[in-house]
Amino acid sequence: MNNKSHFNVKDERNLTMLVDFYELTMGNGYFDKGLKDKIAYFDMFFRRIPDEGGYCIMAGVEQLIHYLSNLKFTDNDIEYLRNKNTFSEEFLDYLKNFEFTCDVWAVPEGNPVFPNEPLVTVRGPVIQAQFVETMILLTINHQTLIATKAHRICSAADGRPVMEFGSRRAQGYDGAIYGARAAIIGGCNSTACTLSDRMFNIPAVGTMAHSWVQLYDTEFEAFKAWAEIYPDDCVLLIDTYNVIKSGIPNAIKVFDEILKPLGKRPLGVRIDSGDITYLTKKCRSMLDEAGYEDCSIVISNSLDEHIIKDVLDQGACIDSFGVGERLITAKSEPVFGGVYKLVALEGNSDIIPKIKISENDEKITNPGFKKIVRIFDKSSHKALADLITLRDEKINEDEPLILFNPVHTWKRKKITNYYTKDLQVQIFENGKCVYESPSVLEIKEFAKNETNKLWPEVLRFENPHTYYVDLSQNLWSLKQSLLHKYTDSYES
């Protein structure tokens, strides 16, 4: 499989107008006030991990690049906007000749990421950097949500293959298409979504629906026909009528009468309803007794990480899982709450950090142009902590590093014998893309390697250890001074 295959298709839609209207009213405002070329810095980050989990898996950067590379307002877009009677002709003229000139940095896909880390940072004329807010959030929020959920589900499956089966219950077409992409990044082996295979070279799989069985007068005839057509990879759906009394006996009969004479072995049976633990144990023993110890049992009935863990704990005999609606919508927590906030402005020669204060403490932002440094232990190669620093800070790896909790600052930790890695990479320089996305399967492999560098305590589902994300002393001091400045101003 080759990502550069000529079979690949791209999303040809122009999504330039997929923008919250307020970005246009603000753009018109910046333009009117002569601020359009004011250089601003924005960070995209999230505040909380879904499902009370310990980590997230970054995803969506390739689609973000595609969007940023294709920003263009058509004449009809301009005419539509003119009819809103909200925008000046000068602003509409600016949009007509819009050219993206920002610098953009992002954490590459597949990296484990944590709350308050700038996953994407945009530097450029405020009117542009503001404009891309909706699509940055929409793209990264969606795919990171699904990649994270998929990683949890695949962890629960404990090495057994997981197939993504959710297209029909996804939230819209892209929910299916890009959701399947993110599910593979999170660890799924394959997808039912043919278009996602076509677009991203991720393996699409599938066998039969209940309708195939219903179409024939008897279940046996339906199975027989299938085995005749697909003798090499025969998987039968055995729960149309009754798994134990009808499905398994008919399957075994077909394996005996059709496959055996051809010298073929059956690939599997699939169960899509009923009591998974009971049915799979019973099926396993019936298959084994008939000499089909190598016939897989596939399960696909409203699964998620908790049900998978439960049925495996109960001794269910399952070889692979098809996971649908609860994966493709991240049902247990279907929102990834990424936000996009102004963090700095450029003066004549310096960077002026900006902060957003809030009555909700957790909504207070980290000011300034920053980066994320991941700190690894030199002996175990495990990730020990992330440190958010100002962009120009340097860490001398030969010296001990003091980390401290940004709220309870007396909680301090001295790190020695470590090395560091900058997480963000530049993806756009002055509006030109300077990064080539790996293939989806390469990203999946990368995600596997990088999550293996986290301690099991961070990866577990129940009460995971909170991975340390600390601020450098410089950044912490800067934040404190800005907080005091603003609260002093209206308390005085």
Added chain:
Amino acid sequence: MNNKSHFNVKDERNLTMLVDFYELTMGNGYFDKGLKDKIAYFDMFFRRIPDEGGYCIMAGVEQLIHYLSNLKFTDNDIEYLRNKNTFSEEFLDYLKNFEFTCDVWAVPEGNPVFPNEPLVTVRGPVIQAQFVETMILLTINHQTLIATKAHRICSAADGRPVMEFGSRRAQGYDGAIYGARAAIIGGCNSTACTLSDRMFNIPAVGTMAHSWVQLYDTEFEAFKAWAEIYPDDCVLLIDTYNVIKSGIPNAIKVFDEILKPLGKRPLGVRIDSGDITYLTKKCRSMLDEAGYEDCSIVISNSLDEHIIKDVLDQGACIDSFGVGERLITAKSEPVFGGVYKLVALEGNSDIIPKIKISENDEKITNPGFKKIVRIFDKSSHKALADLITLRDEKINEDEPLILFNPVHTWKRKKITNYYTKDLQVQIFENGKCVYESPSVLEIKEFAKNETNKLWPEVLRFENPHTYYVDLSQNLWSLKQSLLHKYTDSYES
């Protein structure tokens, strides 16, 4: 606003390949077994209303029509499929010349719909009718989910306008674009999604983000600039620093110093964080005291129907709501579980009903080619019940109608003084579209009228009355006979 406006853009993507792979393996199988022209009937229906609600709002038919009207495999699609080494050349040739020839019936958008009702029925060659499964489910599941959630949220707002603000947290681009469309059908007044306005003529709205305020040295300067640019529809975001100590005083100062001299009134203030009840009451009294009784208070902080009902019950002073992530993802229950099942085949001259049995009772299907009849009371014009009947059954409205519970058949009810309406309409005849979708705003109005025909007991959030969906005596008897036939076959 005119739905035929030349500003409208269409989704130009070819979504033919957005299909579960098993529909292709089954298609190849039908082809191989000479069954491709076997005429089959499939029903799309759902089994349970999200959020323990009492009703759903049908949505997505316009997009379904768009998909069915544009089915086409490109040469590259065929080449991609050939490389799967799964399909016969004859089947690939069939796909290359694929022409949709099915009949399709659907419940028009905006209708209240209930469990087990065939929302979409497809009749045609089994290979085709099977192929469209994924897109029918994906399209109707998504938009019906969001329209239903929006209707709940708008009901809670009790007449106050609700704006859809969720694009950034949607599950993919279409989650935002078509989610906004469905939200309007469910009752929202406007959306932040500019592209949805462009595509469907639904009003896009928006003012400022926190970044506008942060960009200026002081909140007052930021508000002043905004009021100068937008004196006619000035809405200020007042929670960047501190609502009561900074936001409201600065807003009032700007209303006094900028708008008043121009003879303009402020439109509103928006609060996006903090204690809604406390803040809005305090804001209201401060605005009133300053002479701005007509200035609206807009709230937009992680709202849903329950929070809206709560804060209004607590006396919060709110004039309109912006609702984001919990609407656009239907967060409380983000899956609409529609399924698509084979219900009949055509013999030489008759229709052979088909059933799917299951260990889960609720997964047993209603067999046969059917229709939905809604029964209205002649005096109140309220909907009394829906009756699922075989397609050729006729109800004589001059005679009393006996309804009975399909499980507890002794629960019977005699209806008199009623009239009936068939819910499904034909949308495709022999592959040609025979239905013109109303505009989104027309559908919204229709949904409002039709839901008003339900009793308040069906519409309420907590323990709603279960709307009656019964089977005709003929359909019930048919189902029983098929159930007995199959269970007898493997019990004997």
